[in-house]
Amino acid sequence: MTEKNQFDVADLRREYTRGGLRRKDLTAEPLALFEQWLKQACEAKLPDPTAMCVATVDENGQPYQRIVLLKHYDEHGMVFFTNLGSRKAQQLALNPRISLLFPWHMLDRQVIVLGQAERLPTFDVMKYFTSRPKDSQIGAWVSQQSTRISARGILESKFLELKQKFSQGEVPLPSFWGGFRVKFDSMEFWQGGEHRLHDRFIYQREEASAASSPTSGWKIDRLAP
Template sequence: MNDDSLQQIAHLRREYTRGGLRRKDLPDDPLVLFEQWLSQAVAAQLPDPTAMSVATVDEHGQPYQRIVLLKHFDSRGMVFYTNLGSRKAQHLEKNPRISLLFPWHMLERQVMVLGRVEKLSMIDVIKYFHSRPRESQIGAWVSKQSSRISARGVLEGKFLELKQKFQQGEVPLPSFWGGYRITIDSMEFWQGGEHRLHDRFFYQRDNEAWKIDRLAP
């Protein structure tokens, strides 16, 4: 990349003008605001509005991030599913702390979640697994997630093999596939503002209630 290109990147910016976020308008429960913002992201037809960056940390303290889809949320927390042999699952086995980020850039919004994971029950996992499209169920069997492979053809060949194997009847749940529920410790809501005077509100769990603080941008 030449110097002119680097200069262009350094000066890329825009004003955030879609509106502010005020303390008087905040609900006591952050999930009420999250549901409202998620509904607005869906209504705005944002691509993958449930996509979230999931951050975990390995045994050496090295952070990793990847995009995962949120599949459910309620008063008990947020839920996603994955291969239990994956890198993220290995990290969470040793360190259950997790960070999520919902990057709704087109609405000039972000939501950050900090919490701790616990594995979902087998009943919950089976129920969701069999609600997926059949080919997605077969796809779950194909990949030993995060392992090294020689070529894409290895995956495609395995997929066709298993598609033939499971052409009759129900696709069984792989023993290495499951899900996690995140118990939420805190949530931060970020709304872009003019002149970089963004609005940030931080919800932190306080026993059975939530403490709310405004943060400097």
Template sequence: MELSDIRREYTRGGLRRHDLPDEPLSLFDKWLKQAVEADLSDPTAMTVATVDENGQPYQRIVLLKHYDKEGFVFYTNLGSRKAMHLEHNAKISLHFPWHAIERQVHITGEAEKLSKMEVMKYFTSRPKESQIAAWASKQSSRISARQALESKFMELKQKFSNGEVPLPTFWGGYRVKVSSIEFWQGGENRLHDRFLYRHEADNWEIDRLAP
């Protein structure tokens, strides 16, 4: 098998300037709903890219948990590698790869920590097992074996079996304040449609980009 021979055509239709709203959130909302309706696996999964203090980029998959005009929200262990990166450099990139419907959305911006009240509200809405897992995993740290993680989980499950799971002090979330959003729609003959929204002052500037 030659990797260079793997290709497909994009035939689901294009994206035109007259299709675009003046601001990007309503288009993102429409596309996300269509991704959910298309029964895509993990439609809220997004690649989150950060940069360490040496300029080395890192990426990982995180689930989007909320979005509005104030930004895009996700949650994580505040001792994780991504959180450490954001302490040094708040610039961040998000990417939604909706391959099955031949679409991508790319977002750039800066991350700011959520308030404790916002974090608490979401944490208490999670299944109890997920709450316990937040306590059990010291995210991004080295562990000797999976058994150690499972043993810690079972120990905590027993500890919290008869009561509520408190919010860990080391667990929180971020809101990504958007600088730009790019919408990518696959097109025939590799003539894809790309539109970039850039936040300038209180307005959104829209540019078509070459594929």
């Protein structure tokens, strides 16, 4: 039973009326539709349109989620960067299976990606690291991500110390900083609909047969909402 001093969320609801998704709207492969939706999210000026929820699992089967930014995508996968000592990186080292979620709420849309994460080569990591603002490069050195600290002042003091240290030269790539490419084999597109009759389509990779093209194809199914 809901207590009187507890905020009641049960009746918070709205209709999803921003549009539908029909089979005629689908592309032959999922990345083309993803790119359409991402561009529309950018054009709609959504805050952080490249933000995605990354879900990993620890050695006990406990799921963890966090928001990171997509930094590159192509037919080979979706790329993000992180501290290699972070919780997510350690969990991916044990279990590379991963899920990504793009929560474009203002457009009544979601995209769910399933696949496997693989470490990026140092060359690719360095290329992106050197493109970052210098303060962001220094920030990568400051934090031992996911470790416990006693106060924010520790981070701020370390940042100022390193900013002074690197003031006259380039910031080197930390050995503990890297990136992952998510090689996806499933992508689901969700478009909100009236009366909770949402439109959902899932693309699942089909391995090519020996007698067909060497490239993989995609099986597309509509899912009940």
